[in-house]
Amino acid sequence: MENGALIRLLGISKVFLTDEVETHALDQIHLEIQQGEFVSVAGPSGCGKSTLLSILGLLEAPTSGQYWLKGTPVHTLGVAERARIRNREIGFIFQAFNLIGDLTVYENVELPLTYRGVSAGERKKLVLEALERVGMAHRLKHYPSQLSGGQQQRVAVARALAGKPSILLADEPTGNLDSANSDSVMDLLSELHAGGSTICMVTHDPRFARRAQRTIHLFDGRVVPASQAAAL
Amino acid sequence: MFSGLLQDLRYGFRQLRKEPLFAAVAILLLAIGIGANTAIFSVIDSALLRPLPYPEPERLFYVQVKNLEGGAAVLPNMFEYLALEKGISSAEAVGAILGQPFNLKWGGRSMLVSGAYVSPGYFRALGVKLLAGREFFPDEYVSGKNQAVYFAEALWRQRLGGDLGILGKTVEMEKEVHVVAGILPGLPSQRSTATRGPEAVVPLPITQEMVDAFDRRSMVVAVRLKKGATKEQADEEIRALYRRLAEQEPRSSGNKEGFLVSADQFLRGSAHQPLIVLALAAGLALLLSCANLAGLLLARASSRLRELAIRSALGASQVRIFRQMLTESVLLSLLGGAAGLGAAGWAIDVLRNWDRLRLPGIRGAEINLNVLLFALAVSVAAGLVFGTAPAWSVLRLNLATALNEESRGASAGRGRSLLRSLLIGAEVAICATLLVGSGLLWRTYYRLTQTDMGFRPDNVLLVRTMLPEAAYPDDAARSEFYRTVLGRMRDLPGVVEASVTAYPPLAGVNWGCMFRAPGHATAGEFQQAYYNTVSPRYFAAIGARLMAGRDFQDSDTREAPRVIIISETLRRQFFPGEDPIGREIEFVLMGAKRAATVVGVVQDIAFDQPDNTRRAMIYESFTQQPWAFPFFALKTAVPPMNLAPGIAKMMSEVAPDVSADQVNELRVLIERATGQHTAALLLFGVFAGLAVLLSGVGLYGVLALAVAQQRRDIGIRMALGATPGMIRTMTLRSGLVLAGVGIVAGLASAPLTGQTLRRMIYGVDAFDPAVYAGVAVLLAVVSLCAALVPALRASRLDPAAALRE
Known part of the structure; x- marks a missing residue:
């Protein structure tokens, strides 16, 4: 199965059961993402973008299919092992920032490192380094509610970066931001990619999708060619 | 508005x-x-x-007497009462009441009623008026002529028919005819409103024998002060009076001083x-x-x-x-x-x-x-x-x-959750305080019930009787009665042993006497001891151990040399390192001096509380000194109360004029002695149990709410790599930290509870480490249980779903 791809999905499907109704959120997805690649996932609302990202981020298990991450099958892992891999290999950036209100900027960024058992000294180094990269090192002791939306998202990016993950998964990272802040966050992602980061970003904004090297189009839970997506 | x-x-x-x-x-x-x-x-x-x-x-007070050399306050004796009656100029009225049970014959059968003798000024001092009837006549306060009776309203209504036609009629009480002179309103009994007051009251005759019984301190003397008079004035008068009495009769009032206590304090005592x-x-x-x-x-x-x-x-x-x-x-x-x-x-x-x-x-x-x-x-x-x-x-x-x-996109603020946490901390602290109190009471109760009381209460039946004086006027008549009844009792199936005593263990009777041992180091001085009279085989019936010598025997008759048995404490105090058997002791009881030979030593027996056993006791033989209203004590081979009907039947055959309607197990006296304690323990325990439940529910509620409100935060943490175990630990930790702060605060403030309970805990340290440790462990376990469900729920959260919310 080893072929050098960072991520490999084989026939991934996801079915939700609600009120005895089966909803096929994803249907036979085949996908590969190479190390250092910047991929965007585009498609209309409800096409399965966020579900795909949740599966890539090991937040959800697929109903069927195989998921290989860095050459390791992860679709068969238990909850605790998935959490461990998520902590080490994956960095999340959410549309709603999802910072924890009770924690300071520093503590928010530090959080994934504490779950990994990194020593306090090492944590401090990594947190400061990540906050420096996103230009938020001067707001260490602030709480999320004291920051603007753009600043909160920068902190969220720093949190995703701090653990030096294999891939950054960004779910509509500009969805809650004005255009100036959106551009700023996209510039930051481009910089990270230029620095070697692998990024998979869900967006429905074509302007930002174009910043990626490659765009995967989803429609009704299936990957469709770009030409067909345009027609749809 | x-x-x-x-x-x-x-x-x-x-x-x-x-x-x-x-x-x-x-x-x-x-x-x-x-x-x-x-x-x-x-x-x-x-x-x-x-x-x-x-x-x-x-304006109502009662007289108490303190020994200037220390010790608990006692009541005046008759000698002192007579002086008090006339000697307090600031008093409007002074009167006394002397408790005494009576055998009342009603409807063809005898019943034992709580009764009392009263002096002429007693009801005037109380300010109590008869509900119906007439005052006692002055000549009814003379010995032999005091054959009038007031009945309390409750007895009159509940057991005597409640008919006013009873007034002026005669009833048989103590085998003597008494005229029903009046109906009294209910009177509170001394020191406790939990027990009944006197049900039948007759005039108090004063005899020289009663005046000379200096050690019989059982006169309850009520004093109503004149309007405008103060307690201080009256106390000063009473002190001066006692100084005079001490000079006049040092055997009675030497080193003693009378003083007033308010009616409220006297009647309610330590009920609060x-x-x-x-x-x-x-x-x-x-x-x-x-x-x-x-x-x-x-x-x-x-x-x-x-x-x-x-x-x-x-x-x-x-x-x-x-x-x-x-x-x-x-x-x-x-x-x-x-x-x-x-x-x-x-x-x-x-x-x-x-x-x-x-x-x-x-x-x-x-x-x-x-x-x-x-x-x-x-x-x-x-x-x-x-x-x-x-x-x-x-x-x-x-x-x-x-x-x-x-x-x-950030989770909720900190203010309200901090306040909720403080509330939970306070709840657990209160709970810890209550649990410590409950624990101390429980330890006391356990100690009281496990202590060696000097007797074994299992299968012991007590039958209280009272011999009417007119029918049994002298010791010979009484002795004959007891001999007959004990014989019949021993013949009853299920009776292992039958005996008789003036009062059983834990009756709280303080029947004092003075004694001295000629030829002993303290031979010249009379010492304080306590007295009881018991029949042969009484100690065996109640399971008390004879430590030396012999028990009383049927051959210890009134004609035989007088013999006594002493308690272990008396032996230890007055005959350390000596064998007291065969020693002669002089003792004074109710003014009468007699000498007797020690024939045995019995272990100490609890007299008011299960752990209060150490008392210098002199036991006289019932065969030599019978008592008019004793208790029969029967060791049984069957559940004791099963024998009650047979005993009542036998008594009605042997002596129909003697009531035997107060039948109890000895165990009941233990329950009575520890009753107030048991009540406090039970109710305190109920409150402590409620507290545990409430704080457990409170902690559960706060954590469950926190989990519900922080679903998104938990989802974020899981997305960042927190395992279910980490989330579970985090939730449990937050619950235990809250509870821990409460436990520490509660245990730190618990000494206040110990201080409040100090008069109800005996022989247990207010800082008893076992209680404190037990409370901490119990609350930790309860907190863990309360936190477990929210923690499990948090750890099973679907992070993707939580993040989508």
């Missing part, structure tokens, strides 16, 4: 209807807290707050002690209910933020919103109070009908106006207490922040 209040009330009702589960839980919590407090208050009202049933009770303790426990339980409710209301305030923000945006001032929330709280507490009142009525019934519960004032406890006003006041106060914190949190409401917290 008024219409605004009505509007607030209407809105409050609507809110409660909208959330019936919340309303039901809140009303239940309040009903428990307010109900417990109201029930305890009704008992306090009955025992302590109701004025004594005498006019101007502040367990009640204050229980009131404290009930108050803490109510505080717990309030803290729980405040937590619930805080959670509700969080979910109502949007509604309140809109009200604020529409122009409602913060004060108006504060008032609205407080009105809702008070409304809720009034509903809880109404339910609590019902619960209190039920609890009072249960407590009143609980035979083994000896709580002062419980018999008179009822829901009256005082109790209603108390319940109302407590309800309003509780509403203000538990409503203030949530209302205050809303008063600090910032519209922009409230809306921000709803819409921003």
